[in-house]
Amino acid sequence: MGVKVIPRAAAVYICCALLAAGACTLPALRPGAATPWGTVALLAALYALCELPARCRILGRSLGGSVPMGTGSFFPVLLASALLLPPAAAALTAVPGSLLARVEEPPAGPRRAWRAAATALAVWAAAQAAGALGSGTALGHGPAAPDFPYALLPAGAAALAFCLALTALDGGIRATADGLPAGAAWRGLLGRALAPHAVHGLAGLMMAVLWRSSYGPAAALFVLLPMYISCWVFAQYHRERAAHQATIRALVQAVDIKDRYTRGHSERVGHASVLIARELGMAEDRLDVVRFAGILHDVGKLGVPTRVLRKDGPLTPEERRVIELHPEYGHEMVRGIGFLGEARSAILHHHERMDGSGYPYGLHGEQIPEFARMVAVADAFDAMTSTRSYSRARPVPTAVAELERCAGSHFDPRMVAALVRALDRHGWQTGVTADETTAAGPPGGRVPPPREESVRTEDPPVRTEAPAARAAENPAARAAENSDVRTEAPDVRTEDPDVRTEHPDVRTKDPEPRPEDSDVRPKERA
């Protein structure tokens, strides 16, 4: 994807940045300037060398989450050059590396140009700040020892100036290219960037000190190794995280193997649970747990014999009891996964009802864990709006009306209200999968900021009701055949043969009847 056309405002903005960068570097290129070309060339080559490995997919900004250290792990080189060189020459060192480094999305040319200009300007600002505080003498030279702790001051000023310049420029490009309002473009950028830049500043200072000392530039290289390794580990971390997401998905798909009619259900429940939780103003880290609770809520079905799950026709009370064990099986299964925390109780209690008629423990109202109430609403909502073997998908408004009718007796009214608000705001699409909500990146902002300060984007825009593309072939007669199993819940399963699914993504399944709907139907009391 990626938009190939750059908006006019962004083009003008990039041109201005290029002109400014040119103006900054010009003094070093003038014939009379005493530019230390040797040092400039060494530092520029070093920075370019460091950025090269990042070209081979070192990490995904796409992976979301706050990224404290990105490919910018080599800013120490730039900060060291800001401390060592006059501003114009220092700005030059940033250019080759920025031009060579990897570009994530097309168009590559303007992105590279923009990045080179922005980095050069930031380094120039850092060098100005450091120079004003007298970094030249504070670093010492050869056998002369540097002036500590005073040297920390120019180094800190350089890091701060660098960070401020970069965030200001990045915010500008976000505002002009992505059309974000000014407030949103800058929000949070600085807070995330300060701490990493402080660390870069310290490493840059030590590089500069060693560069000037009698041990020479080679010793300065050693400073970079820990930074390089952080960066490498960081990439590993993201790879492992992606592997973990895949493993979770495999757990869910193992359920799908047994229970073929609920494909995609788990991911959508995870998504709907997150919508509710976000509406209730939960913190970001808890949202992750909520999502896992939603995704894994039916994992206990792995413990139910496949023959029972796939049984045609009415279930015996014995079989019903076996199916109703699935929350407990699920809880037992994920017991060993440390980070799930509250999600485990949500898995155990997602079939409890507010009036105490649910299972496994028949808890009432507030006794039911908050996450479980959330997942229960999301689960019922998705069960109603997706096609099952015995019933076709209902339109969202019908499902919402049913949820509101059962709020208080079955569902927590607070959760239902939150879901309704979230649906009003974001809409609903039956095809949302875990890939899109967890692993996918920003949905094609035009020119995302060049560095990895990882802008956490909102959820991908979801369409509301798409026009009916194709109706699910699902004979109502089948549902009627099995109605004896489900009759006691006329509330949530009123069959309306004229309701056509409004969602293009609903997969049509072989129209075999499936007895257990597990989700919305009130428990049948034998």
Added chain:
Amino acid sequence: MRPGVLTVGAVYGAALLLSLAGFGATLWYGVDEPGNALAFGTLIALGELARWGAVPGEREAAPLAAAGALAYALLGTDAGTATTHGVLQIVAVVVAGALAGIVPHLARGHGPGADHVARRILTVTFAALCFQPLYNSGAVVEHLGEGPPYAFFLLLLLCLTALCDAVLAALLLRARTGFPYGPLLRDELRALLGIGSAVCATGAVMALGVAAAGLWALPVLAVPLLLTQVSFRRYAAVRTVNRQTIASLARATEIAGCTPPGHARRVAALSTAVGRELGLSGPELAVLEHAALMHDIGQLSLVDPVEGGATALLPAEEQRRIALLGGEVVRRTGVAAAVAVVVERQADPYRDQPLPARIVRAVNAYDDLAGDGAGAALEALERLRLGTARDYHPDVVECLARVLARGGAGGVTSTIAG
């Protein structure tokens, strides 16, 4: 007496002797440059304190302490003036700093193992012995000057020290577990590329930084290394979580009643032990462990569970079908593709199998057949031996017998490196 006791005893004895000698000599002769000693001792203590929150099985839980100790061992000049501290003082400072940092952890009941401390003392002594006598006699400065060659000399010494540490660590592991030395050493050397190299580089740069800028270099350089430590810890945490999730997936078959309780875990532990015995290491072992955990996952696709979950007793065709179904599930998880291959091939005759699949097949059959009781275990091994014509690889079965004779898989799964 177990054969490893001698090695462990020798290492501990040497470390203890060195520390006693260090403290004795320091008390007797007094401390040279007490400022430096205090600064480095504090750094080491703080580095050990930063071990707080370490994930079990972490490679280097206190990198800052390690780097600080190495830097003190290689410290020649301090802001331009030569230092005179000797090897024994270095040992005393390192031990004192480490003890001060470890005591709070011990008080809370989860300090580092004694192996770790002994290794630290011995490697620091090695580095100091290589450097300080040469430096204090003036030979280093005379031959190398105080320029770039000096910096490279320090780096070379640190590489040697890292090798020495890897050799020592593998020796200790071998003494504890009885696994072959080669693969263990390979694991240790591979781990050096990770945090080990960051520790060495920071050690060198701290020694040079103090030489150029005085003690202020210590806090300035500590910060990037702490950041590396945090990165590693996050990585280790997500790895742990992934392993737990895979184990849950593996437990699904038990909860579904397809396999007896604990089967997947037992097969994984025993397979890993056999794999080590056969010389596998690092990533190969990880593949083996994951495959062993998930080898029965194909049974989830069956409409009716296999009686007792013992696939080893099914007809060969059926076994192969379940294996293929399992491979399909495994391919969807985030684990390496090699794991899926092992799961798919677990029911083939051994001549067509890769080594990990041979191991999983034999160990799975053993666990299915053995049940409880010593008599059943012997009988199971006997049946495996009878099957070595076609189904089970003879070497793998013999190796399994050796591992079982030694007491099974006790305490080995946690040492797999990434």
